[in-house]
Amino acid sequence: MNSMTGFGRAQIQTAASSIKVELSGVNRKQLEIAINIPRGYAEWEQSIRPVIQNAVSRGRVSVSVTVDRNPDSSENTMFLDETRLAGCMKTLDRASEVAGRDLPLTVSDLIRLEVMTTAQDAEESAEELWPLVEPTLREALDAFLSMRSVEGENLKKDLLEKLSNLENFRSQIADLAPSVPSRLRDSMVKRLEEAGLPVDLGDDRIIRELAVFADKCDVTEEITRLASHFSQFKALCDSSTPSGRPLDFLCQEIFREFNTIGSKANDATLAHLVVAAKTDLEKIREQVQNIE
Template sequence: MLQSMTGFGSARLDADQYSISVEIRSLNSKSMDLSVRLPKFLSDREYDIRNMVQRALVRGKVGVNIEFSKNKAQKAKNTINKELLQAYYNELDAVADTLGAGKEELFRLALHMPEVLQQEQEEEVTDADWDKVQPLLEEAIQNLNTFRSDEGKALTAEIMGYIDRIRILLAETDKHDPVRMENIRGRIRGHIKEISVSEHFDKNRFEQEMVYYIEKLDIAEEKVRLVNHLHYFTETVYLPEPTGKKLGFISQEIGREINTIGSKANDATIQHHVVEMKEELEKIKEQINNIL
């Protein structure tokens, strides 16, 4: 079944001390185009993250964003060294008595003396937290692939509708082909009557040229090859592995046979069918650009 290259997947862990979120976005691209944004403590894990994403997503313009944030209750706090504050205050009070200075600002001054306000150390994030991030990354990748698969189902239905339309137009072409050939024979008979009376008429040469001419107008082989290409395209759509590039190649072969039928047909009705087949094929090619 087809998978779209467009997708989004996310995962989140909310612990007592912190939160970790992982988001992955994917757009269509001819190859893997991966960009990664990480918190500092995961910088030495970028290689592992890239490998995980590349193996799982294969192709696309992919952006990975991992964010780490401390919960409010766990953010840095200030504590007061009460003994040191008391010592500073007593010393300032004594100096104020000696100098006869006012004592209104003594508490504020003591509070801002060195080491009175002490900041609690934040809990350091260690490499052990990779064990928490890795499952989140795997979950986000899985969610993105689910998104891609859901989009792929819609793409499959749309593309197979275009393929079925080409089959119908080819059937109409095949149905009209005997009429086309009879019209061509009629024109040839008319030309034979006109030139057979000429004194320079060479019957053998004429028959050879007519055989060559009729063979050049015969589209039987092209119709058979086009049927086979449409069948191969349908089989490929339902393969389990990524098939976007292969479908692109098959589409080129389908287009080649349609163009040849158009160039050899020499018939207005079949030319009309060929134009419609080309329109359907262009729709297929547009959608294939977004298939994994």
Template sequence: MLTSMTGFGKATLELENKKVSIEIKSLNSKQLDIFTRIPNLYKEKDLVLRNDIKKQLERGKVELSIFIESVGAEKETKINQPIVEAYYRQLQDLSEKLNISIDNEPLLNTIIKLPDTLKVEYQTLDENEWELIHKGAQSAIEELIQFRTQEGTALEEDIFSRIHIIEDLLSQVPQFEEDRINTIKTRINDNLNEFVEKQHIDKNRFEQEMIYYLEKFDITEEKVRLANHCKYFIETAQTHESIGKKLGFIAQEIGREINTLGSKANDTNLQKIVIQMKDELEKIKEQLLNVL
């Protein structure tokens, strides 16, 4: 059963003082590429989320985002009271020594602008809160996996239908083979008669050369291999493994046999069949780029 690398999952949590939205999406890639966008408060858990993704998603370009709508704030700015008091006492002493009168309100405004009078207190990570967010991330990953499975079913239907078209086209080849051989024989005879007089032709040698020449254009082996490759493709796709790359290799072998058929065709009808096969195979290859 095929699985797509394209998917999307989302989970939303309503916590005590914040709303958390977790989104994860994936696109096709040759390997697993993980990108995360999470608030600083949860940065220390980045590796945990990455390990969860590695265990469950195998391959693809994956982006995980966590968005916070907070009722409070992730950081809170407070007045550093001891520092402000120290500044105030020093300025009062200085004003007395210099005999300068000062108003308290302007003085306070001045002090607040001095270094270290304000301090930022960051929230610490609440492990209970993190457990809820972690479960939400797991839920989003599971939704993405379900999305991938649904997309994979659609891909499978399309790819299998094109493999069957190639098989149907292959079944049409035999009806043109006899005429094709006769055409080749006629062409060789006509060319020979045009350039060599009949009395100078060694019939036994001519028949041997004719057989050798026709054997070079025999496509029995290519037909058998192509049919086997198509069958093997279907069988492989129905396993429960990550087989996108393997199917890509089988598709290459299918293309190799189709190309050989085309090079040996020497017949208009067969060439048309080969072109149709190539068209279907190219569409299969495009779809396989998105298969896990």
């Protein structure tokens, strides 16, 4: 079992630059991948995305890649791209003619136009740097998945503890359920007698009505299904495959069974148990939302 929450970081240092990759994850119903890459290296995204998709099935994963140049590296010496500058100047001269006034260029303009670059920028392309980025990405991903696994184990422990409470509520309900029809029958007969309407319990019609009434109050099927749901819940907690969605579905089914028990039994004692069970179940559902 894995949590959808996690963080991983890895970094590699070269003579000319430092490459850092960070991954963070939060819960989502589907898989969402957000990738932040330095300008000029956009082609990395098509290589990064499948690496994440093969390792993660659900959640929002943010991937950040930064490339910081070493300020002491001789490869960071600024140089002028004369060919690009000549083209820019030609365009600027035409723009000046149209505007009817001089349009001077500043150093910041040259940088924005990428006329002034570094030797490292010119030499290290995205393709050349990728062999360094890929292992760094995978190292960060391993740390990210490890944290999700640890968090998942903590969630599993908490879920199983809360599930044990639900099993206890189910056990109490199973012990009380058989006596509910007889208690309700006695209560109904007593109310009729107090209203001056004595009931002959030997009357076949009364017997049939009481039998139908008892059948409507029977929650044996719901109790049996709860046991099955709890068993499946435990199996999913021990599964190595993503279990968030099926666990969420089981929570809905468990809620429905408890709700039906409360409606059918029409008994104050069982109603209190059902309310307590639904309260614990809601806590389980909140935790399940964080499971992959």
